Amino acid sequence: MTMLIPVLLAADDTLAAGLRDVLASIALTGGLFFMFVGAVGVVRFPDAYQRIHAASKCTTLGLAGMLIAALLHVWTLDIAGKAVMAIVFTFVASPIGSHLLAKSAHHAKMEQWPGTLSDELAQDKADPNYSVSDDEIGVPEGPTRLVRGEDARSMRVGAA
Amino acid sequence: MMMHLPDHLAPLLVASEGVTPWTRTMLDMIITGGIILMSLGVLLCMIRLLKGPTLVDRGLAADTISIQIAGLVLLLTIRLETLVVFDVVLVVAILGFVSTLAFAQYLGRKGAAV
Numbered sequence: 347m348t349m350l351i352p353v354l355l356a357a358d359d360t361l362a363a364g365l366r367d368v369l370a371s372i373a374l375t376g377g378l379f380f381m382f383v384g385a386v387g388v389v390r391f392p393d394a395y396q397r398i399h400a401a402s403k404c405t406t407l408g409l410a411g412m413l414i415a416a417l418l419h420v421w422t423l424d425i426a427g428k429a430v431m432a433i434v435f436t437f438v439a440s441p442i443g444s445h446l447l448a449k450s451a452h453h454a455k456m457e458q459w460p461g462t463l464s465d466e467l468a469q470d471k472a473d474p475n476y477s478v479s480d481d482e483i484g485v486p487e488g489p490t491r492l493v494r495g496e497d498a499r500s501m502r503v504g505a506a
Numbered sequence: 507m508m509m510h511l512p513d514h515l516a517p518l519l520v521a522s523e524g525v526t527p528w529t530r531t532m533l534d535m536i537i538t539g540g541i542i543l544m545s546l547g548v549l550l551c552m553i554r555l556l557k558g559p560t561l562v563d564r565g566l567a568a569d570t571i572s573i574q575i576a577g578l579v580l581l582l583t584i585r586l587e588t589l590v591v592f593d594v595v596l597v598v599a600i601l602g603f604v605s606t607l608a609f610a611q612y613l614g615r616k617g618a619a620v
Contacts, residue, residue, distance in 0.1 A: 360527065367529035371536050374584070378540045381577055385547030388554050388570050394562045397554070401570045409573060409599070412580045416592070419533065419584050425592060432596050439603040443569065446610035451562040453614055 363421075370418035377411025380404060393459035398448050405440040409433075537585050544581070547574050565609040572602035 384404020391397045410433050417429040452467055548571055555567035576598040583592045 364527050364529040367527070367533050370584070371529070371533050374533070374536050374540065377577070378536075378543055381574060382543050382547050384570065385550045385574065388567060389550045394560060394566070397563060397566055401566050401573075404570060405573050409577060409580075412577050413595075416580050416584050420587055420589070422589070424589050425583075428589075428592055428596065432599060435596070435603075436599055439599070443603055443606035443610070446607060447562060447566060447613075450610045450613035451560075454560075454562075456560060456562065 366418045366421060370415040373411045373418065374415035377408045377413075377415060380408035380411065384408060393462070394451050394456050395448055395458065395462075398444050398451075402440050402444040406437055409436050533584070537581050540581050541578065544574050544578050548578075561613060565606065565613075569602050569606050572598055572605075576602075 381404055384400050387400025387403070388397050391400055413429045413433050417425055449467075458465070551567045551571045551574065555564055555571070558564045558567060576595045579591055579594045579598070583589070583595075
């Protein structure tokens, strides 16, 4: 480590760009690895739920690594703002999309891989105390009813 | 400003005008490999899109393809060192998210989506 200190002190633009390029190469390699692994998982996994799992890895870690690489290499304030915005957006949006997709797949009673060990959502749906029925997952028919106060509290799981 | 460096570290500072630094060469090689790798990923997702047994698989494969295309645009940004195409990444990410939401909503309304 002490060898690096004079290098960092003497860093002119060329050397700083070189160091940033090394870091960008590492981040880019990681991002590419996750992207490719996600694509392979989408093809190879035996089950729709496992494919969703693979695809969400590809979105978050792969795109974040590649965005960090672009930020380190180009190194301007414009790309910093946009890259941070894109990273935050994908980290929020990708789990939401995967969750909704998996929920609608489960709602459609898609078959699971035979080795699947547990299905807690099916157990919850079979439970009469569970507050969300099958019909409320899609667009409900008829006017929606707002539940407030004591009603909402009594509808909580396990309260009845 | 140039401070004194030990002799064994001097070659780090040599890279200057007219000479491509080795770090840049390494990054270029990784980008070239990455373009091949992600095109392969798009092809793999295309296989799942074509043969996927259910609608969920197709929607998932389309979402993954959009993310891979955003990654390809990012590689183009790094290679060209310009911000002109970087906005495409944001637009594709947002479009992929919204289309996934709409697709899940459609499947939930349709009920038996298999």
